Amino acid sequence: MFKEYSHITFADKWVLYTIPIVVVLMILWWFYSLRKKSPVLNYSDLSVFSNSKTPIRAIALKYLPLLRILVVAFLLLSLARPQSSFNESEITTQGIDIVMSLDVSSSMLARDFKPNRLEAAKKTALDFVNGRPNDRIGLVIFGGESFTQCPVTIDHTVVKNQLKEMKNGLLEDGTAIGMGLATAVQRLKDSESKTKVIILMTDGVNNKGLVDPSTAADIAIQFGIRVYTIGVGTQGQAYTPVAMDQNGNLIYDYAEVQIDENLLKEVAERTGGEYFRATNNEKLKDIFAEIDKLEKTKIKVSSYTRKKEMFYLFAFIALELLILEWLCRNSFLKSIP
Numbered sequence: 001m002f003k004e005y006s007h008i009t010f011a012d013k014w015v016l017y018t019i020p021i022v023v024v025l026m027i028l029w030w031f032y033s034l035r036k037k038s039p040v041l042n043y044s045d046l047s048v049f050s051n052s053k054t055p056i057r058a059i060a061l062k063y064l065p066l067l068r069i070l071v072v073a074f075l076l077l078s079l080a081r082p083q084s085s086f087n088e089s090e091i092t093t094q095g096i097d098i099v100m101s102l103d104v105s106s107s108m109l110a111r112d113f114k115p116n117r118l119e120a121a122k123k124t125a126l127d128f129v130n131g132r133p134n135d136r137i138g139l140v141i142f143g144g145e146s147f148t149q150c151p152v153t154i155d156h157t158v159v160k161n162q163l164k165e166m167k168n169g170l171l172e173d174g175t176a177i178g179m180g181l182a183t184a185v186q187r188l189k190d191s192e193s194k195t196k197v198i199i200l201m202t203d204g205v206n207n208k209g210l211v212d213p214s215t216a217a218d219i220a221i222q223f224g225i226r227v228y229t230i231g232v233g234t235q236g237q238a239y240t241p242v243a244m245d246q247n248g249n250l251i252y253d254y255a256e257v258q259i260d261e262n263l264l265k266e267v268a269e270r271t272g273g274e275y276f277r278a279t280n281n282e283k284l285k286d287i288f289a290e291i292d293k294l295e296k297t298k299i300k301v302s303s304y305t306r307k308k309e310m311f312y313l314f315a316f317i318a319l320e321l322l323i324l325e326w327l328c329r330n331s332f333l334k335s336i337p
Contacts, residue, residue, distance in 0.1 A: 008083065008084055008310060009082070010080040010081060010082055010083070011080070011081035011082075011083055012079070012080050012081050013080065015076055015077075015079050015080035015081075016076075016077075016080050018076060019073055019076045022072060022076065023069055023072070023073055026065075026068075026069045026072065027069065030065045030066075030069070033065075064328060064329060067322075067324060067325035067328070068322075068325055070318075070321050071321045071322045071325065072318075074314045074315070074317045074318035074321065075314075075315065075318045078311040078312070078313075078314035078318065079311075081311055082309075082310040082311055082313070082314060083307045083310055084307065084308045084310050094194065094195075095134045095135045095136060095154075095193065096132075096136075096193060096195040096196070096197055096295055097135070097136045097137075097138075097152055097188055097191040097193040097195070097196050098132070098137045098152075098196075098197045098198075098199065098295070099137070099138040099139070099140055099152060099184040099188055099198050099199070100128075100137070100138070100139055100140070100198075100199045100201070101140040101141075101142060101146075101180040101181060101183070101184040101198055101200045102121055102122075102125070102139070102140070102142075102166065102180075102201050103141075103142060103143070103175060103177075103180065103201060103203060103204065103232070104118060104141045104142070104143050104166060104167065104168050104170060104171060105143040105144070105168070105173055105174060105175050105203075105204060106143075106168055106173050106241045106250065107203050107240055108121070108168060108232070109168055109240070109241050109250065110203065110233065110238045110239060110240035110241070110257075111238070111239045111240070112234040112240075112257070112279075112280070113281050113284070114281055117232050117233065118166075118167070118168060120281045121284065122163055122164065124281075124284050124285050125163055126160055126163055126164075127285070127288070128288045128291075128292065129156050129159055129160055129163070130160075131292055132156075132292070135154075136152045136153055136154050136191075137150075137153065138151050138153065138159070138184075138187045138188075139159060139162050139163060139166070140180060140184045140187065141166055141170065141171065141180075142171065142175075142176050142177070142179055142180030142183065142209075143170075143171035143172055143173050143174055143175070144172035144174025144175070144176055144208040144209070145171050145172050145174075145176055145208070146171075146176060146179040146180045146182070146183040146209070147171060147183070148183060148187060149162045149163075149166060150162040151187060152188065152191065172208075174207055174208035174209075175202060175203075175204035175205060175206060175207050175208060176206065176207075176209025176211075177200070177202055177204075177206040177209070177213045177260075177263070178206055178209045178210075178211040178212045178213040178214075178216045179208075179209035179210065179211050179216075180200060180202070181198065181211075181213060181216035181217065181220065181227065181267065182211040182215075182216040182219065184200065185216060185219050185220050185223060185225055188223065188225050189223045189225075195226075195295065196223070196224060196225045196226065197225070197226050197228065197273075198227045198228070199227075199228045199230065199288075199291060200227060200228070200229045200230070200267070201230040201232055202230075202231065202264070203231065203232040203257070203259060204258060205258055205259070205263075206263065213263055213267055214266070214267075216267075217266070217267045217270050217271055220271050221270060221271055225271060226271050227267055227268055227271040227273045228268060228273040228274055228291050228294075229264035229265070229267055229268045229273065229274075229275045230275075230277075230278055231259040231261055231264055231275070231276070232259075232278050232284065233257040233259055233279070234257060234279045234280065235257070235279060237254045237255060237256055237257065238254070238257050239252055239253070240252065240253070240254075240255050242255055259277075261275070261277065274294070276290070276291075
């Protein structure tokens with residue numbers, strides 16, 4: 001109810017400085033009038049009045065001019081043009097459509113990352129999603145083939161749940177980089193967003209798939225999609241799956257890390273993105289932080305102030321006090337000559 005009166009400003013503030021002056025002058029005039037009008041009787045002994053009490057009517061009549069002083073004060077407040085002020089802001093966001101295309105081949109289980117490349121990638125991707133509340137995000141996985149794990153959506157809970165469920169073995173093994181990129185492009189080609197981005201992460205060399213990575217990059221360029229590529233793997237050798245036993249368990253051994261960096265650099269450069277090499281968990285985290293900075297969501301904040309004249313409130317109070325003073329003076333406080 002009183003919310004609109006909680007932020008009051010005055011358009012003519014100079015009037016406020018006159019209020020204390022006028023009030024003080026009126027109070028001085030009131031004291032002067034009391035002394036001038038008060039009758040004086042001389043008594044040799046005041047003991048006769050020791051138990052006498054001043055009637056309430058006399059006290060009320062004495063202080064009645066205070067109502068008139070309040071009337072003048074509120075009238076001056078209304079002349080200062082009080083206004084309620086509302087500061088409002090309108091936030092417009094221009095989100096980015098992002099598809100993360102992640103390699104889930106068996107080599108992503110290599111333990112040069114903790115606990116392995118795939119789990120490190122999932123954790124970093126989850127943190128990235130949490131930091132992009134205004135963007136639509138999708139998820140594509142690829143191995144020897146590719147699959148849309150989650151369409152582009154603003155419902156990040158769905159994206160994060162799909163990220164957590166992502167694992168090796170869902171697709172045929174291999175590294176079809178072209179297919180992973182082409183499927184991500186398919187998810188974004190009809191997007192109306194002004195900025196469309198693919199983050200492609202792999203740890204190998206393109207060795208499968210029906211679509212060549214260069215062809216997929218051409219299609220990305222055609223639809224105005226920027227591609228950031230990340231090569232995942234330490235320098236030299238890594239403890240990685242090299243075979244599978246008869247029970248279906250992976251056999252680990254040290255093997256040379258092979259990443260087609262020239263291909264990943266070419267795809268990134270041609271589409272206007274960048275190539276990054278992640279050699280450990282911290283480096284991977286830093287790469288996603290760098291991409292986060294490069295692809296900032298545009299936020300436009302429009303602020304404006306709305307004012308409403310509130311002088312009538314103070315004028316109404318002054319009128320009510322004036323009526324009260326008149327009623328008191330002409331009813332039970334009326335003086336009979």
